[in-house]
Amino acid sequence: MESRDIVIIGGGPAGLAAAIAAHEAGCTDVLVLERDVQLGGILNQCIHNGFGLHTFKEELTGPEYAARYVDRARELGIECRLGTMVVELTPEHVVWTVSPDRGVHAISAKAVILAMGCRERPRGALNIPGFRPAGIFSAGTAQRLVNIEGEMPGREVVILGSGDIGLIMARRMTLEGAHVACVAELMPYSGGLKRNIVQCLDDYGIPLLLSHTVTRVEGINRVEAVWVAEVDESLRPIAGTEVRYPCDTLLLSVGLLPENELSRDAGVELSPVTRGPVVDDALQTSVEGVFACGNVLHVHDLVDYVSQEAAAAGRAAARYVANSSSEAESQTEGTREDERCLSVVAEGGVRYTVPSTVYPARMDEKLLVRFRVDNVYRDRFVSVYVGNKRVWHRKRRVMAPGEMEDVSLKRADLEAAVGATTIRVTLEEE
Amino acid sequence: MTDNLYDVVVIGAGVSGCAIARELSRLDARVCVVEREEDVCCGTSKANSAIVHAGFDAQPGTLMARLNVEGNRLMYEWATELEFAVMQVGSLVVCVSEDTRAGLDVLLERGKENGVPDLRIIERDELREMEPNISDDAVAALWAPTGGIVDPFGLTVALAENAAANGVEFCFNAPVSEIERDGDIWVVTAGERHLRARAVVNAAGVYADEMHNLVATPDDQLRIIPRKGEYFLLDTTAGPHVRHTVFMLPTKMGKGVLVSPTVHGNLIVGPTATDVDDKESTDTTAEGLAEVATKSSLTVRDVPLREVITSFAGLRAHQEAHDFVIGEVSGAPRFFDCAAIESPGLTSAPAIGVMVAGLVREGLDLEEKPAGEFEPTRKGYVNLMALSFDEWSELCEKDAAYGHIVCRCCRVSEAQIVDAIHRVPSARSLDAVKRRVGATMGRCQGGFCSPKIMELFVRESGMRPEEITKRGPGSQILIEEGRA
Ligand SMILES: Cc1cc2nc3c(=O)[nH]c(=O)nc-3n(C[C@H](O)[C@H](O)[C@H](O)COP(=O)(O)OP(=O)(O)OC[C@H]3O[C@@H](n4cnc5c(N)ncnc54)[C@H](O)[C@@H]3O)c2cc1C
Ligand SMILES: Cc1cc2nc3c(=O)[nH]c(=O)nc-3n(C[C@H](O)[C@H](O)[C@H](O)COP(=O)(O)OP(=O)(O)OC[C@H]3O[C@@H](n4cnc5c(N)ncnc54)[C@H](O)[C@@H]3O)c2cc1C
Numbered sequence: 001m002e003s004r005d006i007v008i009i010g011g012g013p014a015g016l017a018a019a020i021a022a023h024e025a026g027c028t029d030v031l032v033l034e035r036d037v038q039l040g041g042i043l044n045q046c047i048h049n050g051f052g053l054h055t056f057k058e059e060l061t062g063p064e065y066a067a068r069y070v071d072r073a074r075e076l077g078i079e080c081r082l083g084t085m086v087v088e089l090t091p092e093h094v095v096w097t098v099s100p101d102r103g104v105h106a107i108s109a110k111a112v113i114l115a116m117g118c119r120e121r122p123r124g125a126l127n128i129p130g131f132r133p134a135g136i137f138s139a140g141t142a143q144r145l146v147n148i149e150g151e152m153p154g155r156e157v158v159i160l161g162s163g164d165i166g167l168i169m170a171r172r173m174t175l176e177g178a179h180v181a182c183v184a185e186l187m188p189y190s191g192g193l194k195r196n197i198v199q200c201l202d203d204y205g206i207p208l209l210l211s212h213t214v215t216r217v218e219g220i221n222r223v224e225a226v227w228v229a230e231v232d233e234s235l236r237p238i239a240g241t242e243v244r245y246p247c248d249t250l251l252l253s254v255g256l257l258p259e260n261e262l263s264r265d266a267g268v269e270l271s272p273v274t275r276g277p278v279v280d281d282a283l284q285t286s287v288e289g290v291f292a293c294g295n296v297l298h299v300h301d302l303v304d305y306v307s308q309e310a311a312a313a314g315r316a317a318a319r320y321v322a323n324s325s326s327e328a329e330s331q332t333e334g335t336r337e338d339e340r341c342l343s344v345v346a347e348g349g350v351r352y353t354v355p356s357t358v359y360p361a362r363m364d365e366k367l368l369v370r371f372r373v374d375n376v377y378r379d380r381f382v383s384v385y386v387g388n389k390r391v392w393h394r395k396r397r398v399m400a401p402g403e404m405e406d407v408s409l410k411r412a413d414l415e416a417a418v419g420a421t422t423i424r425v426t427l428e429e430e
Numbered sequence: 431m432t433d434n435l436y437d438v439v440v441i442g443a444g445v446s447g448c449a450i451a452r453e454l455s456r457l458d459a460r461v462c463v464v465e466r467e468e469d470v471c472c473g474t475s476k477a478n479s480a481i482v483h484a485g486f487d488a489q490p491g492t493l494m495a496r497l498n499v500e501g502n503r504l505m506y507e508w509a510t511e512l513e514f515a516v517m518q519v520g521s522l523v524v525c526v527s528e529d530t531r532a533g534l535d536v537l538l539e540r541g542k543e544n545g546v547p548d549l550r551i552i553e554r555d556e557l558r559e560m561e562p563n564i565s566d567d568a569v570a571a572l573w574a575p576t577g578g579i580v581d582p583f584g585l586t587v588a589l590a591e592n593a594a595a596n597g598v599e600f601c602f603n604a605p606v607s608e609i610e611r612d613g614d615i616w617v618v619t620a621g622e623r624h625l626r627a628r629a630v631v632n633a634a635g636v637y638a639d640e641m642h643n644l645v646a647t648p649d650d651q652l653r654i655i656p657r658k659g660e661y662f663l664l665d666t667t668a669g670p671h672v673r674h675t676v677f678m679l680p681t682k683m684g685k686g687v688l689v690s691p692t693v694h695g696n697l698i699v700g701p702t703a704t705d706v707d708d709k710e711s712t713d714t715t716a717e718g719l720a721e722v723a724t725k726s727s728l729t730v731r732d733v734p735l736r737e738v739i740t741s742f743a744g745l746r747a748h749q750e751a752h753d754f755v756i757g758e759v760s761g762a763p764r765f766f767d768c769a770a771i772e773s774p775g776l777t778s779a780p781a782i783g784v785m786v787a788g789l790v791r792e793g794l795d796l797e798e799k800p801a802g803e804f805e806p807t808r809k810g811y812v813n814l815m816a817l818s819f820d821e822w823s824e825l826c827e828k829d830a831a832y833g834h835i836v837c838r839c840c841r842v843s844e845a846q847i848v849d850a851i852h853r854v855p856s857a858r859s860l861d862a863v864k865r866r867v868g869a870t871m872g873r874c875q876g877g878f879c880s881p882k883i884m885e886l887f888v889r890e891s892g893m894r895p896e897e898i899t900k901r902g903p904g905s906q907i908l909i910e911e912g913r914a
Contacts, residue, residue, distance in 0.1 A: 035835065085835045096819060100833040103826030104819045122875035124663070124740030131713045132742065134900035134907050138877040145881055145908070151895055152909045220710060221904035248909070 005029035005321045006314075007095050007109035009086045009262065012041020013303050014294020014310040015115035016069035021314030022113075023076045027321050030078050031107070033097055035085035039073075040066030041117055042295075043303065045140070045147045048168055050195070054304035065303060086116075089266040091287055110324060111289045111317040114263055114277065115310060118295040120165070121255040130216045135223030139165040139253040146172055154249025158226050159183040160214045162190040162197070164301060164402075166253025171200035173251075180204075181245050184212040184228050186235055189376045191255070191402045193301055215242060217250065226250050256299045266290065273352040274298040280336070280357040281367050282316035283309070288336070289324070291317050298354050298370070301404055305370070309354075342386070342414060348426035349373050349380070351401075358423060360414040367409045371425055373399045381428045386413055387420025399427075436460045438790055439618050439627035441606050441641055443467075444475040445582065445776055446768050447633035448589035449783030450790075455596035456804045457787070457796040462627075463590075463598060464620040466605035468902030469862045470855060471586035473635040475776065476865065477712060477744030478659070479688055479701060481675050482506075482578035483774040484521060486541025486549060493754045495544045497778035497785065502546075502576055504780035505585075512592055513810025514584035515693040521577030521675035522557070524729045526567040533679045534572050541574070548575045563671055563731050577675055581693045582776055583865035584810070589783070592808040594854045596799075601625075602855070603903065606634070609644045609765075616765065629764040629790050636709045636747045638755075638769035645762040652755065652769060656709050656745040659701025660718035662726075665737040665873050666695040671730070678729045687725040689733060694840070694868060695815075699726045699733060701744070714741045739873050746772040754778070756785060764793045811849060811867050814841045836886070837879040839872020847883060851890045858891070860884075861901040880907070 006022050008015045011034030019030050038044060043051070046062030053059060056068070073080065081099065088096040093109045120138040137145070137153055143165060145151045155178050159166045162185040170180045183201060188211050190197055201208050209228065215237050216227040230241040258276040260268070269278045269286035276297040277285040284291050293313035294306045339361050344353045353371045369384075377399045384392035384407050391413045399405060407425060414420070438454055440447045443465035454461045467473070482505050488495035509516040525531050534551055541549045552573045557564055560573075594600060604620035609630065611617070618625045632641040639654040646652070664671075669691050678686025687700050702718045719741055726733040749755065749770035759765045768786050775782070790796070798804075812832070814822055825832040831845035850857040850866040857863045860870060863883055870876030870883070884907065887893050899905040 035838070083834065085838070087835075087841070098822070098826070098833050098835060100826075100830040103830070103833050104823035106819075119874050120877050122739060122873070122877055124738055124875055127662075127714075127719055127738060127741055129714045129716045129719060129741075132740075134905040138874075141877045141880060149881055149885075149895070153907070155909055215716070221899075221901065222906065 001094070002105070002107045004031045004107055004109050006031070006111045006113060006317050007107055008032045008113040008115055009089070009095065010034065010041065010115035010117055010294070010296070011036070011039040011080055011082070012115060012117050012294065013043055013066060013069060013306050014117070014296070015041070015113070016066070016073055017307040017310035018113045018115055018293055018314035018317070019078050020069065020072050020076060021311035022318040023078055025315045025318035027318035032073070032078060032080040033084045033086055033095070034080060034082050037083050039070050039080055039082070042140070045144045046168075047147050048172070051303050054302065055307055069307070086262060089262045091267045093289060110321045111291065113313055113317050114285070114290065114292040114296050115294050116259045116262065116296040118256040118258045118299055120252070121257055123252055126252070126254060128214050128217055130218065131220050133217070133219040133222050135219070135248050136217065136250045136252065139163070139169045139251045142251050143169055143172065146176060152176060152178070154178060154247075156247040157181065157249045157251060158214070158228065158245050158247050159251045159253060161185060161252055161254035162192050162208060163253040163255060164192040164196050166251060167192045167196040167200040169251055169253070170206050171204060174204050174206070180206050181247060182207045182209050182228065184209045184214060186213045186231060187211070189400055193402055194400070213237060214250065223248050223250055256295065258296045258299065260296060263292070263296070271352060271356070274354070279355045280341075280359060281355050281363040283313040283355065284316065284320070289320055298352070301402065305404060309370075342421055342423050344369060344423045344425060346371060347424055348428065349375060349377060350425050350427060353425050358409065358414065360411055363411050363414070365411055367411070368406050369409055369425060370404055370406045372401055372404055373427065374401060376400045377427060381430060382407055383426050383428045384409065385424040385426070386417040387422070389417055389420075434624065434626050435615070436462045436625060436627045437794060437796065438462075438629045438631060439464060439616070439625050440631040440633055441618070442473070442633035442635055442638075443470040443590065443600065444473045444633060444635050445471070445586045445589070445779040446771050446782055447631070448586050448593060449779040450631055450633060450768065450786045451593040451598045452589045453783040453787030454790060455593045455598050456798055457791055458799050459794070459796050461598045462601055462625060463593070464601045464604045464606055464618065464625065466603070468602050468859060468899070469857070469865070470590045470600070471583050471865055472901070474744050474747060475582055475586050477742050478582060478773070478776055479661075479690065479698060480580055480582045480692060480776065481521070481688070481690060482516060482518075482580050483777045484541065484549070484574035484577040485544050485546045485774070486537045486572070486574060487774070488544065490540060490543040493756060494774070494778070497754060497781040498774045499545050500781035501774070501778035504784070505578070505580060505777060508780050511806055512588040512808045514588040515581040515813070516578055517693055518576065518578040519674050519691065520573065520575045521677060522561060523572040523677045523679050524557070524564065524568050525570050525679040526565060526728060527681055528569055530679055530681050531570060534570060537572050537679075546574065546576065549573070561672060561674060561676065564676070565727070565729050565731055568729065579675065579690060579693050580776065585776070585779070587866055588808055588810065590855055591853060592805070595808065596804055600855045606641065609641065629766065629794050631766045631768055631786060631790065633768040633771075635771070636745050638747060638767065642759060642767055642769060645765050646759050647761045650760060653749065654770060655748045656706050656711070657748040657772070658704045658706050658711065658718070658743050658745055660714050660722055660743045661698055661700030661741060662719070662722055662735065662738045663740045663742070664697040664699065664734065665739050668697040668734045668737040669695040671697050671733065676729050686728045687722055689726060689730045694871065696739070697733070705748070706745070709745065712743050712745060714743045718743065740875060748772050754782070756782070757789065758793065766790060766793070812846055814843060836882045837869035837872065839874050839878070840868040842867050842869040844886065847886050848890055851887065859899045859901050859905070860907070
């Protein structure tokens with residue numbers, strides 16, 4: 001069987017950044033597996049700019065941002081197998097791939113990095129009553145049709161859900177000559193970035209209807225109209241508020257789901273909140289030697305954070321490979337079970353954190369903990385307690401579910417709190 | 431015009447019409463199936479519970495009872511011959527309150543009278559053992575080991591492909607609007623075509639009454655009432671929630687819904703039963719879906735409704751007498767009804783096929799094809815999910831396209847989609863591909879693979895992207911005039 005130090009599943013921004021970082025950390029036997037015929041993942045269809053402000057201090061388009069990583073991976077001579085889909089991962093790190101040129105092919109890896117990204121939540125999950133005609137697309141599918149295939153999915157459009165892809169597609173469709181009647185959002189706040197609401201809706205005069213949903217789809221063969229109604233506090237449509245929008249297209253931007261079929265089959269523990277793997281400070285999952293990063297771990301809004309996180313996973317995997325080789329000789333390092341571990345608890349409006357466990361003895365000097373909040377909060381403090389001791393306390397003017405937040409933990413603080421077993425991340429009024 | 435003269439014209443390419451066509455293809459006869467939709471299996475046959483009923487439901491002595499039990503037996507035989515997916519998982523009718531328990535005995539007796547084998551009443555403990563997620567209220571159940579689940583699209587397509595391979599013609603997008611007599615010959619107007627036939631079979635589903643009434647005398651009019659049933663389909667992660675088909679024994683509070691695994695590994699929950707006026711109203715409703723959600727918990731615990739990937743509705747071809755209407759219409763020689771085929775019509779299809787083909791054969795005095803000219807078997811589509819990696823590997827060596835996964839959720843490769851596009855009757859829309867090989871049916875509902883399947887249509891059948899439809903004319907995926 002082919003044998004590799006690190007196998008990375010997915011050649012999007014996460015997989016590429018992880019591969020580069022692992023290589024730069026000294027592990028040169030890295031293989032990237034990508035089912036598409038090109039690298040870059042979702043970025044290939046994101047032809048708008050706004051990528052890379054944090055990493056490169058310039059505004060790049062998605063493909064431009066991806067190209068920087070693809071070029072670097074080439075320079076380093078990292079092998080990337082395209083058109084190669086991973087169909088199974090075993091707990092023992094055997095990666096089964098399928099491709100037209102190799103057929104079914106197994107690779108044994110010392111470490112595996114999961115970087116499969118996410119997929120869009122489909123219509124069925126919403127239970128919108130009515131017919132199931134042509135003309136209902138997830139926003140990402142429409143984006144692919146318009147930006148990659150050069151096709152036009154519709155002329156008169158209603159968008160349900162104000163996730164970033166929906167917002168971006170509202171602008172894209174408008175620029176392509178379609179008319180976007182409205183963006184309806186079930187929640188009283190948008191799921192997307194503030195920046196996108198301004199640049200994609202406000203600038204084009206597209207109304208954002210908060211606390212609204214689609215209650216019915218008309219049309220047997222192709223969408224003819226959708227009905228949009230206001231919802232009450234328990235998110236149920238309010239009778240009498242229905243408005244009929246004649247249209248030929250309904251785009252859905254109602255959430256992204258990390259793509260974890262492979263992880264689940266490999267026995268990786270998943271979080272019911274993020275639907276991504278539960279990881280420690282090294283981004284290692286519950287299965288030893290299997291790491292995760294990018295949208296497969298939790299849904300990101302900025303690709304810069306994906307790249308950062310993935311680089312950390314790459315370095316950690318390289319360290320794992322180095323340790324497991326030296327371990328074989330000297331038996332120095334133990335497994336995670338032998339060590340002190342603190343769990344990170346999300347509380348008081350914090351939905352989840354990544355990571356959810358921290359090993360003080362292994363962690364870097366400083367550790368970034370990312371999280372999302374469950375509602376819109378104004379003028380709240382983000383606090384972190386290690387045991388009973390508050391180690392972080394900073395005011396944030398506005399926090400919203402659509403934007404990822406972070407706090408930074410110092411190893412020194414964890415080591416100082418000798419008996420502590422938890423790290424609580426919470427929101428406080430003062 | 432002998433060109434246009436058929437021995438038999440079958441109206442409707444649902445499971446009934448296709449089963450009849452397949453059985454007719456054993457005979458030395460020229461047969462044409464006319465269908466108003468763009469493909470087979472576009473009516474009720476595509477939207478039902480997909481259960482192979484054991485046969486204890488129908489009243490003894492009815493046609494329904496006989497054809498159900500016979501169909502059940504044939505279904506498993508034909509699955510081998512025609513390579514479609516069926517699984518004999520067995521079914522349970524669960525009694526959830528002591529005071530209705532007698533109902534189980536009624537079903538047991540009825541089943542025995544109908545000739546259903548191996549029926550047995552099981553008590554709480556055994557039931558719990560067999561079905562760990564059964565409701566805490568469950569007290570006993572009727573166990574029918576011959577019950578099963580089938581792929582209704584796979585079944586209908588298999589019948590149609592085998593019929594076509596044995597010479598039956600299919601004519602799609604051809605709604606029958608008139609049926610007239612010209613001497614001994616029936617003249618059937620279907621879209622632009624005028625087909626002449628010595629015999630006609632009416633297997634038009636919810637529209638079978640309209641076809642019947644075109645030829646029947648005023649005192650012999652048929653009325654089909656569409657009775658809507660709505661469903662949830664859950665992700666494959668929820669599929670193992672139950673192991674058998676779980677029905678509820680009706681109580682004073684009414685009928686429950688069934689909870690069952692499907693042959694594709696999903697979980698199906700439903701249906702409702704509401705009479706509607708419109709024969710096109712296969713739309714789901716807020717009330718219907720809410721009812722399914724509420725009733726799902728009556729027999730089974732913790733049905734994971736958050737795993738719903740789609741919902742759909744089908745129309746039962748209900749008729750007052752609640753029995754199949756099969757036979758020659760009086761005053762209309764050699765016009766055969768196959769009407770009011772409501773549940774268990776899917777199960778009964780093989781037996782219906784045999785019976786109706788028999789009536790036609792007698793009516794026209796047809797002979798069987800000479801020995802060796804009828805091919806009873808048909809190759810199924812490859813199902814990669816069911817293969818070992820070694821078997822898959824062998825396929826890839828023969829055809830590299832098996833190594834190119836197009837639908838990631840249901841693991842469907844380019845090779846299977848190309849196969850579907852080139853068989854007869856061929857797949858000409860996204861839904862037609864779905865019915866044959868399962869692509870777009872999974873948890874992302876085509877978000878990922880639809881654009882890729884469209885590319886294959888362009889490559890394989892020379893369609894322009896704008897011509898590709900979801901489900902036939904009028905359901906184009908893209909906007910025709912291109913970009914602004
Ligand atoms: C529509 C849209 C607009 C966005 N706009 C912005 C923006 O304006 N600014 C910004 O900073 N960020 C934006 N983002 C976010 C950014 O693009 C994503 O966060 C980023 O692409 C995630 O990277 P990833 O590598 O985790 O996932 P992906 O980019 O999804 O890459 C995952 C890769 O894994 C491959 N893969 C999956 N499963 C397998 C398998 N089994 N075998 C082999 N390969 C597999 C996939 O083919 C894919 O190439 C946007 C995202 C979307 C979807
Ligand atoms: C909710 C529900 C649940 C069910 N569950 C089960 C079950 O679990 N097990 C079971 O055994 N049975 C079940 N059934 C019953 C089963 O689905 C039907 O009995 C069976 O599919 C009927 O097949 P058919 O070919 O007669 O009708 P259809 O599949 O409706 O086929 C009729 C065809 O005729 C065509 N047609 C109509 N008018 C014209 C015209 N003018 N010209 C040309 N073509 C025309 C239609 O387009 C259609 O394709 C269920 C039914 C429903 C509605």
